[in-house]
Amino acid sequence: MTAVRTKFQEIFWSTIWCCYRSNIKPLLVNDAEGLQRAFEIRQPSRVVRLGFTNDSGWGCTIRVTQMLLAHTLLRNELGNYTLLQLGQSNIYVKVLQLLNDNTDGAAGAFSIQNAVRMGLVFDKNPGEWHGNKSISLVFSHLNKIY
Secondary structure: OHHHHHHHHHHHHHOOOOOOOEOOOOOOHHHHHHHHHHHHHHOOOOOOOOOOOEOOOOOHHHHHHHHHHHHHHHHHHHOOOOHHHHHOOHHHHHHHHHOOOOOOHHHHOOOHHHHHHHHHHOOOOOOOOOOHHHHHHHHHHHHHHO
């Protein structure tokens, strides 16, 4: 039983955990003018709330998708990785940078900033919960762009 517990703990502590965050860079504030013009043309009745600084209550599928992506990228590069391997690998830092919530564009390719921006394409406003289909489309398109 000790060997199983040790293996579980090793896997648990080497997993990247993405959870709700607060005090993140306000979402879509820099895009406000462009978004307003785009919605006036295409969807004049659509109201998009900008400036969220946390994702509590609505960001769970974004966070789960970030965790799945991080684990997949690490497994692809390192195989069955351990905490020790993560500490000795540059890939760990690169993966974390891809998820940096206060960055948008290519530097934070899979950040909540980019996920929320891309979600607008699929009619998901900031603060709205994503289902598995919409979040898969969002991350698939982010992957193509970045």
